Amino acid sequence: MNKSELLRILETLSVRPGKRFGQNFMIDANLIDFIVRAADICPGETVAEIGPGCGALTRGLLDAGASLVAIEIDKRIAQFLEESIKHPDFRLVRADACKVDLDKILNNIHQDKPEHCQEWKCVANLPYSISTPFIAKVLDSPTPPKFMLLLLQKETALRITARAGSREYGAISVRSQVLYHTKILRNVPPEVFYPKPDVESALVSFDIVPHPPGRQLIDTLTSIVRSAFAQRRKIMIKAVSTAFGKEKTEEAFHSLKINKLARAQDLTPDTYLKLAIKLCPGSFIRGGQRKTITCRRQPTAC
Numbered sequence: 001m002n003k004s005e006l007l008r009i010l011e012t013l014s015v016r017p018g019k020r021f022g023q024n025f026m027i028d029a030n031l032i033d034f035i036v037r038a039a040d041i042c043p044g045e046t047v048a049e050i051g052p053g054c055g056a057l058t059r060g061l062l063d064a065g066a067s068l069v070a071i072e073i074d075k076r077i078a079q080f081l082e083e084s085i086k087h088p089d090f091r092l093v094r095a096d097a098c099k100v101d102l103d104k105i106l107n108n109i110h111q112d113k114p115e116h117c118q119e120w121k122c123v124a125n126l127p128y129s130i131s132t133p134f135i136a137k138v139l140d141s142p143t144p145p146k147f148m149l150l151l152l153q154k155e156t157a158l159r160i161t162a163r164a165g166s167r168e169y170g171a172i173s174v175r176s177q178v179l180y181h182t183k184i185l186r187n188v189p190p191e192v193f194y195p196k197p198d199v200e201s202a203l204v205s206f207d208i209v210p211h212p213p214g215r216q217l218i219d220t221l222t223s224i225v226r227s228a229f230a231q232r233r234k235i236m237i238k239a240v241s242t243a244f245g246k247e248k249t250e251e252a253f254h255s256l257k258i259n260k261l262a263r264a265q266d267l268t269p270d271t272y273l274k275l276a277i278k279l280c281p282g283s284f285i286r287g288g289q290r291k292t293i294t295c296r297r298q299p300t301a302c
Contacts, residue, residue, distance in 0.1 A: 009080065038205065046109075058070055067089045170229055185203045221272055
């Protein structure tokens with residue numbers, strides 16, 4: 001879909017792209033082809049697309065064989081997609097992607113094939129305003145996608161893929177990298193969108209790790225990370241002790257040989273994960289042999 005085609009559609013729908021939904025539509029066929037190839041869709045594979053817009057990428061994913069669930073918040077665009085895409089493997093959900101229960105949607109769609117709900121991908125040109133909240137929501141999912149391919153604001157992409165000790169490294173870096181191998185596949189200039197954003201974008205891949213942490217362990221890790229990065233300029237052991245108790249926290253730091261003067265940005269995602277295991281020993285790794293023991297969830301802020 002080129003710019004002229006997009007403008008005709010938007011004019012017909014009386015849609016003026018605005019900041020309310022963060023609408024920047026892709027108008028570069030080469031970029032869309034690259035995303036479809038990078039998504040590596042197997043025939044019949046379940047894919048969730050967030051913010052399909054006028055369906056340029058949607059059609060490419062369907063052509064590649066995806067069983068596609070598209071989440072669109074704009075009612076006029078959603079109606080256009082329902083009327084213009086007549087494909088047996090296309091389903092549209094009119095909803096806010098940050099509020100909708102993706103797991104429930106996938107379960108409802110695949111009631112006859114529950115295994116499909118455990119193995120899905122997410123591909124999206126995410127509006128900048130919802131990028132971090134949506135990614136955080138996915139990271140909290142009981143069945144996170146095995147692969148994500150997200151077009152993000154470059155600043156967000158750098159935060160997602162940042163390494164310990166860097167300026168961009170933060171809570172979302174740790175939480176993403178504990179579950180996924182993250183990588184910036186390519187930088188994307190403003191010219192490939194209409195309207196053109198004021199900043200550059202980047203395409204980021206998320207490949208789930210071989211043995212992802214289980215739900216209880218993720219909850220514990222999230223509590224640690226949020227506590228630590230809420231006061232990133234201060235010694236992190238104090239913040240973590242507030243959530244988990246001084247004695248228990250000091251024992252965990254000593255056992256893992258973590259410097260008591262360390263700050264939040266000094267620890268790698270792997271060290272954070274080990275710390276979470278120490279502070280919540282009943283947690284487990286999905287697919288591993290460790291049994292699950294009830295572990296009281298620590299209170300966390302959003």
